[in-house]
Amino acid sequence: MLLSCCVFVSLMAAPCLTAPTLVPAGDSSPSTEPQLDVKRATEYLQRYYNLQEEPAGRAKRSGPSFASKVKDMQMFFGLNATGVLDPNTRETMRSPRCGVPDVEEYSDIQGTRWDKNVISYSIGRYTRDLPRSAVDSLVGSALGVWARASGLTFVRTRNRNADMAVEFATYAHGDLYPFDGPGGTLAHAFGPGPGAGGDVHFDDDERWTAGETGFNLFVVAAHEFGHALGLKHSRNPESLMFPTYRPFRSANLLSREDVANINALYSPVRVHPNYFSRFGRSSQQNPVPSEPLLPQLMQNKCAVDLTFDAVSVLGDATFFFRGRYLWIKHNEQYDIKEGPITNFMPKIETGIDAAFLVPRRSTAYLIHESMFWTVKGSLVKGKPRALSHFGFPAWVQDVDAAVHIVKTGRTLFFMHDIYWSYNENRRVMDFGFPKYISEDFPGINATINAAVYKEGFIYFFVGPQVLKFNCTQKQVVGVERANSWLGC
Ligand SMILES: *[C@@H]1O[C@H](CO)[C@@H](O)[C@H](O)[C@H]1NC(C)=O
Ligand SMILES: *[C@@H]1O[C@H](CO)[C@@H](O)[C@H](O)[C@H]1NC(C)=O
Ligand SMILES: *[C@@H]1O[C@H](CO)[C@@H](O)[C@H](O)[C@H]1NC(C)=O
Ligand SMILES: [Ca+2]
Ligand SMILES: [Zn+2]
Ligand SMILES: [Zn+2]
Numbered sequence: 001m002l003l004s005c006c007v008f009v010s011l012m013a014a015p016c017l018t019a020p021t022l023v024p025a026g027d028s029s030p031s032t033e034p035q036l037d038v039k040r041a042t043e044y045l046q047r048y049y050n051l052q053e054e055p056a057g058r059a060k061r062s063g064p065s066f067a068s069k070v071k072d073m074q075m076f077f078g079l080n081a082t083g084v085l086d087p088n089t090r091e092t093m094r095s096p097r098c099g100v101p102d103v104e105e106y107s108d109i110q111g112t113r114w115d116k117n118v119i120s121y122s123i124g125r126y127t128r129d130l131p132r133s134a135v136d137s138l139v140g141s142a143l144g145v146w147a148r149a150s151g152l153t154f155v156r157t158r159n160r161n162a163d164m165a166v167e168f169a170t171y172a173h174g175d176l177y178p179f180d181g182p183g184g185t186l187a188h189a190f191g192p193g194p195g196a197g198g199d200v201h202f203d204d205d206e207r208w209t210a211g212e213t214g215f216n217l218f219v220v221a222a223h224e225f226g227h228a229l230g231l232k233h234s235r236n237p238e239s240l241m242f243p244t245y246r247p248f249r250s251a252n253l254l255s256r257e258d259v260a261n262i263n264a265l266y267s268p269v270r271v272h273p274n275y276f277s278r279f280g281r282s283s284q285q286n287p288v289p290s291e292p293l294l295p296q297l298m299q300n301k302c303a304v305d306l307t308f309d310a311v312s313v314l315g316d317a318t319f320f321f322r323g324r325y326l327w328i329k330h331n332e333q334y335d336i337k338e339g340p341i342t343n344f345m346p347k348i349e350t351g352i353d354a355a356f357l358v359p360r361r362s363t364a365y366l367i368h369e370s371m372f373w374t375v376k377g378s379l380v381k382g383k384p385r386a387l388s389h390f391g392f393p394a395w396v397q398d399v400d401a402a403v404h405i406v407k408t409g410r411t412l413f414f415m416h417d418i419y420w421s422y423n424e425n426r427r428v429m430d431f432g433f434p435k436y437i438s439e440d441f442p443g444i445n446a447t448i449n450a451a452v453y454k455e456g457f458i459y460f461f462v463g464p465q466v467l468k469f470n471c472t473q474k475q476v477v478g479v480e481r482a483n484s485w486l487g488c
Helices: 037-048 064-076 089-096 130-151 216-228 255-263 482-486
Strands: 118-123 153-156 164-169 188-191 200-203 310-315 319-324 324-329 337-338 353-360 363-368 371-374 378-384 403-407 409-416 418-423 450-454 459-460 466-468 475-481
Touching: 037 064, 064 089, 064 153, 089 459, 118 130, 130 153, 130 216, 130 255, 130 324, 188 216, 310 363, 310 450, 319 482, 337 378, 371 409, 403 459, 466 482, 475 482
Parallel strands: 118 153, 118 164, 164 200, 310 353, 353 403, 403 450
Antiparallel strands: 188 200, 310 319, 319 324, 324 337, 353 363, 363 371, 371 378, 403 409, 409 418, 450 459, 459 466, 466 475
16 A cells, blocks of 8 residues: 655654754754764655665764655655755755655556545544534545545545545554654545545644644645645645645645646546446446437336336425336326426426426426526426526536425435535535435435425325435334325
């Protein structure tokens, strides 16, 4: 596992902590350097510049390889490549920085990336420096920096097997890279991969803050997540991926170089959706035929395995969509109207994947792939609009189901095993989404075809079944056949 340790390390301890050696200004001769500086410089170069340990018993640490590694380091930081520990070099070595090496052996991992665009993360052990909610929010914001630049989507999970497990730890903490107490290494991260891959560790001996004192968790986390996504250190001091810690950055954090590098790994424009849900691909119970069912084809609403694509209340009736066919059941009447969708809504010549009603606006929304129609009463208004209107990442080009929860003013959009929450009052996606469906709706563990909210319950149409879900109890409280809703 490759450690992308972005430890903002000052190998020389931060000045306020210890100042064991006064470095004589202007002294740049290796033979007169204080021993402590040489020792620390050696550790620094071993850690970040692949300086090999000298054979045991050799006291001098100033062979040609030492000098050439000093030069490597000086070139990385844009210093004069003198090969000696001049004051600028020592000062740079003292700067808090990321623990991930600057040179690699890493060249062979160039291009290491996640082979998916939905990446899960978990937050394990927290720090006591900040309230948990603040840690959650700063970590979420740090991921948002990369989500905006890359089109990647990050989903929080309580599962320990998350792709990127975040935790705070001190000294030895179960990997080969023990932390070093206050100062020095601030955090480190592993590049994409199974197991420890993608994991991010913060040194809890640092003082983590949300502001300008101590170390700003948002900034350090954003840098570490860069490594967890596969990025290496940059020589550009303007870049977030520069190895040393700098608290003040522009609002966006990312330099043009950072954006170019993440885009080189993950195309920001969706070309092929590459989403593998935890349900597995076989759980798609109702694949939409590429050439939809013939509209004129009568459907047997009482077939045992009948499934729906979308179900929504519209006005005083409930609409059931399947392919290009529609059943309409009036709340107060026994008879059911049915026929091709175009019979009722001439503008809609496709199937409907998801539908929801916002009663406050007396408006329903009918979604087909990446477009949606707005329906008032039973009248389709204007032209279809892009699903991205709701604030989805670019790769989301369809949803499985949607439901509006009157009580909270939220619309939930379900896709495979994740869901988003949209605030209809503020008309923005809620922070912290998407989330895994199974974590908030235990018992719903297969692709949701359709969902309806009625009298405090969400009814999930999953294949030929309807699961009645009590949101307070957070559990399925009943199961019925989907077409029992059509009186079968
Ligand atoms: C590099 O060396 C030149 C000449 O010795 C000096 O003027 C300059 O300040 C040095 N630059 C750095 C970054 O140390
Ligand atoms: C869903 O969960 C139930 C009970 O937890 C289980 O019996 C069923 O096999 C699961 N279905 C899938 C598709 O995982
Ligand atoms: C859901 O369950 C809770 C707790 O059992 C109960 O108080 C509540 O009435 C149920 N919700 C609905 C809408 O019935
Ligand atoms: Ca440290
Ligand atoms: Zn780093
Ligand atoms: Zn670690």
